[in-house]
Amino acid sequence: MSESTILVERAEKVGIIRLNRPKALNALSATLIEELLKALKAFDQDAGIAAIILTGTERVFCAGADIKEQKELSFVRAYNTDYLKNLNDGLFAVHKPVIGVVNGYALGGGCELAMMCDILYAGENAVFGQPEIKLGTIPGAGGTQRLIRAIGKSKAMHMILTGETINAAEAEASGLVAKILPVDKVLGAAIETAQKIASFSAPVVAMAKEAVNEAEELGLKSGLHFESRLYHSCFGLTDHAEGFGAFLAKRDPQWVNE
Ligand code: CO8
Numbered sequence: 001m002s003e004s005t006i007l008v009e010r011a012e013k014v015g016i017i018r019l020n021r022p023k024a025l026n027a028l029s030a031t032l033i034e035e036l037l038k039a040l041k042a043f044d045q046d047a048g049i050a051a052i053i054l055t056g057t058e059r060v061f062c063a064g065a066d067i068k069e070q071k072e073l074s075f076v077r078a079y080n081t082d083y084l085k086n087l088n089d090g091l092f093a094v095h096k097p098v099i100g101v102v103n104g105y106a107l108g109g110g111c112e113l114a115m116m117c118d119i120l121y122a123g124e125n126a127v128f129g130q131p132e133i134k135l136g137t138i139p140g141a142g143g144t145q146r147l148i149r150a151i152g153k154s155k156a157m158h159m160i161l162t163g164e165t166i167n168a169a170e171a172e173a174s175g176l177v178a179k180i181l182p183v184d185k186v187l188g189a190a191i192e193t194a195q196k197i198a199s200f201s202a203p204v205v206a207m208a209k210e211a212v213n214e215a216e217e218l219g220l221k222s223g224l225h226f227e228s229r230l231y232h233s234c235f236g237l238t239d240h241a242e243g244f245g246a247f248l249a250k251r252d253p254q255w256v257n258e
Pocket of ligand 1: 024025027063065067084105110135138
């Protein structure tokens, strides 16, 4: 039997998914994408899991689309099968927060996969780039759309048109990643953050994630309206009464996730 292209583990309420094609630098083969989406869905539906971490190895997060596989694809087949669109759709569908932990290369589809995560932590050796131009193609899984939102037009255009990479410090300075840590510490720090998120009311976390993600889709007026409606919905939660009551009673809240 061939080795799984991902490794899955749990740390209390945190589900951890590691990309596992070290010989191909975790390139996104069709099999890897299928297994990744299956694992994400399983964690998302698992009541014992409250947050998800997506990472690679200490050397590489992901070197992008599998160049060997992509080389064999014709335009018609790519177009008719919506090649790689399922990755964006699959990540979009996850309700629980996904923290991406990037050590080493996050290139092409790897950089795009990182940007599909809700929060990004990077090891000091992280390298982000959209080198597709050097292969005679363009980013195909959100690079031209998400990078501009993350780091602004000029920096995004520079990366996409030159294929040049940025390092962890540049990624943090430009807002692409939330934190940089030493390579051997970054996963542990992300797990701690995920545990912290997991300690809050699950429906409230899901609503906060949805509202923030909608900011990328909606204009300000519609976004504020959407936020108000979700905020008003919180008033119906048992956890809302519990959180406010616990604060006033000067005790820790006991969330029931309802
Ligand atoms: N696909 C398949 N195999 C790869 C890939 C890849 N993207 N990247 C590296 N490999 C393989 C190499 O072929 C090599 O295999 P082998 O040992 O059999 O020759 C092995 O991994 C190790 O690679 P290197 O010897 O090149 O390792 P180096 O440390 O010298 O270099 C680099 C590391 C800089 C990461 C280099 O491998 C590299 O530049 N890789 C290609 C990066 C790239 O161009 N990525 C963009 C791909 S196109 C893309 O992502 C389009 C996005 C479309 C949407 C995708 C959504 C899922």
